[in-house]
Amino acid sequence: MESLKPVRGTQDVLPQESRIYRKVEETAYKVAQRYGFDEIDIPIFEFSEVFSRTLGDSSDIVTKEMYTFVDKGGDTITLRPEGTAGVARAFISNGLQQSLPLKLFYKGPMFRYERPQKGRRRQFRQVGVEVLGVSSYQADVEIISLASNFLKELNLENDITLELNTLGDNDSRQLYKVRLLDYLDKYKNELSKDSLNRLRKNPLRILDSKDPRDRSIVDNAPKIIDSLNHDSKQFFENLCDGLEKLNISFKHSTNLVRGLDYYCHTAFEFTSTNLGAQGTVLAGGRYDGLINQMGGPNTPGIGWAAGIERLALLTKMENKKIRPIAVIPTNQENYIDALVIAEKLRKNGFNIELGYNGSAKKRMKKANENNCIAAILLGKEEIKNNIVILKDMDSGAQQEISQLKLEKHLDMYKII
RNA sequence: GCGGAUGUAGCUCAACUGGUUAGAGCACCGGCUUGUGAUGCCGGGGGUUGGGGGUUCAAGUCCCCUCAUUCGCCCCA
Structure with missing residues (x-):
C-alpha cells in the first residue's frame, strides 16, 4: 500500500543507525562546548520570507527546493532548508545584539525538495554553529578549528580534506565580478548551457562547474585573490596563518565560491571522495551582510553546517549499546x-x-x-x-x- | 527539474530461450523431557515476484504507465 511507504526522501532511522546519529550529534555538541558554544533551538518552520529574503529569490533553494505551504491561518510557511536564516531571525526577534558576541550551536532536521541520492534526503539532519558579532578573522579560525576537531573526534581526519577560499569584501568581489564577466564574455559560445545560465544568475558559480568544456576556460580565468584589496588580502592571510599555527592543513581552492551577495571573505568545505557526488560533508562561510539584509542591525556572522547522514555514512565508528x-x-x-x-x-x-x-x-x-x-x-x-x-x-x-x-x-x- | 541503471520472502540472492503448487542461505518462531545461553539436530510461519494496465493458450520472465531505489547533472550538508 502506497501510504505505508515512507514519503520519498524520508527514512526511518532504526535503533542501530540512530545510535550512530546520536553519537555524531553529541560529539559535535561536546566539541562545540569546548569552544564556548551554547545550543540554540529554533523552529523547524518559519514564515517563508525568512528564507526567500535571505537566500535570494533566484537561488535554487528558493525556486525549487523549499517545502512551502499555506497554514490554516493563511500564512505562508516553509520548512527550514538550512539553519542560518532561522538563527539570524531569532537573533533579531530576541534583541540579542545586547549579548554579542554570540556563539551558537544547533542541530535538527532540515528539509529540501530534491531528488534523493546516497547521502541526500528530503528530510535530513544537520549540526551547525554560528558566531555573530565578530568581524575579525579570529572567529573564522575558531570555527574551522572547531570543525576540524569535531571531524577528528569522529576519526575522519584521514578521509577528509579542507578546501578554503576567500571571496573578499564587497568591494573586492564587485571588482572581481566585473573582471570575470569581461573574461567570460570572450568564451560565450563555448560555455556549457548550465554555465550560460549562471552567467546571468550567478557568475561566480561557473568557477566550480564540473563540465569539462567549462573547466579549461575557467582554469585560465582571473583569480579572486588578484582582485582583493589590502584589507581583504590581510584578512585571508591572517586566517591562513592562524590555521597553519594550529596545524590544520588546507587546500586553497581558488574556485570554491558562494553565490549569494551577503557572503564575504571566508568560504570553506570539508570534503570526502567516498560519497560520490555528495562529497561535501561540512561547509561554511562568512556572511557579514546577512543580518542587515534581513532588517536587523549590521552584524557580522560566520558559521558552518554539517550533514549528519553523510558523516554517519563515512564514520566506521560503531556506537555500541551498553551491555545490560x-x-x-x-x-x-x-x-x-x-x-x-x-x-x-x-x-x-x-x-x-x-x-x-x-x-x-x-x-x-x-x-x-x-x-x-x-x-x-x-x-x-x-x-x-x-x-x-x-x-x-x-x-x-x-x-x-x-x-x-x-x-x-x-x-x-x-x-x- | 533532466539523463542512465535497478526493483523476486525481514536481509542476500536463484528460477534455461515466457511453460505446471516461485526456491535457497541467513534471520524469525517452535521442539530435542519440564531451573541456565553461544554450537548441533528436527520442524514451522512468511512472497498477489513494487503497483497498475497490455500482449499471449501461458508472464517473475515481453511491452507501456506509475511508484521507489541507485548513479550522474542542476544545487547542496
Whole structure:
C-alpha cells in the first residue's frame, strides 16, 4: 500500500543507525562546548520570507527546493532548508545584539525538495554553529578549528580534506565580478548551457562547474585573490596563518565560491571522495551582510553546517549499546521477585533486561542475544534463602550471592 | 527539474530461450523431557515476484504507465 511507504526522501532511522546519529550529534555538541558554544533551538518552520529574503529569490533553494505551504491561518510557511536564516531571525526577534558576541550551536532536521541520492534526503539532519558579532578573522579560525576537531573526534581526519577560499569584501568581489564577466564574455559560445545560465544568475558559480568544456576556460580565468584589496588580502592571510599555527592543513581552492551577495571573505568545505557526488560533508562561510539584509542591525556572522547522514555514512565508528545485565526468573511464578530486584538495580544505575515471558532457557538465550554481560537467576530456592545466582555471560562462571551484597558484586559491571 | 541503471520472502540472492503448487542461505518462531545461553539436530510461519494496465493458450520472465531505489547533472550538508 502506497501510504505505508515512507514519503520519498524520508527514512526511518532504526535503533542501530540512530545510535550512530546520536553519537555524531553529541560529539559535535561536546566539541562545540569546548569552544564556548551554547545550543540554540529554533523552529523547524518559519514564515517563508525568512528564507526567500535571505537566500535570494533566484537561488535554487528558493525556486525549487523549499517545502512551502499555506497554514490554516493563511500564512505562508516553509520548512527550514538550512539553519542560518532561522538563527539570524531569532537573533533579531530576541534583541540579542545586547549579548554579542554570540556563539551558537544547533542541530535538527532540515528539509529540501530534491531528488534523493546516497547521502541526500528530503528530510535530513544537520549540526551547525554560528558566531555573530565578530568581524575579525579570529572567529573564522575558531570555527574551522572547531570543525576540524569535531571531524577528528569522529576519526575522519584521514578521509577528509579542507578546501578554503576567500571571496573578499564587497568591494573586492564587485571588482572581481566585473573582471570575470569581461573574461567570460570572450568564451560565450563555448560555455556549457548550465554555465550560460549562471552567467546571468550567478557568475561566480561557473568557477566550480564540473563540465569539462567549462573547466579549461575557467582554469585560465582571473583569480579572486588578484582582485582583493589590502584589507581583504590581510584578512585571508591572517586566517591562513592562524590555521597553519594550529596545524590544520588546507587546500586553497581558488574556485570554491558562494553565490549569494551577503557572503564575504571566508568560504570553506570539508570534503570526502567516498560519497560520490555528495562529497561535501561540512561547509561554511562568512556572511557579514546577512543580518542587515534581513532588517536587523549590521552584524557580522560566520558559521558552518554539517550533514549528519553523510558523516554517519563515512564514520566506521560503531556506537555500541551498553551491555545490560539480565534478570531471569527461572519460573514464571518468580517474576514479581525478579521485578523487584530489577527495579532496585535500575534505581541504582544498572542497565537491566527483564523479559516478559519464556522459560529460563528462553530467557538465557535472549540474554545472550542482547549481549548481556551477566545474568541474575532467581528461583524459589534462591528466594527462600535470600540469594541469587550471578552468572558471568562471558566466562560462564556462576556463583550464589546474598541479595544484600548483590550490588557490590555488580559494581564491576557498572562501568561501561 | 533532466539523463542512465535497478526493483523476486525481514536481509542476500536463484528460477534455461515466457511453460505446471516461485526456491535457497541467513534471520524469525517452535521442539530435542519440564531451573541456565553461544554450537548441533528436527520442524514451522512468511512472497498477489513494487503497483497498475497490455500482449499471449501461458508472464517473475515481453511491452507501456506509475511508484521507489541507485548513479550522474542542476544545487547542496
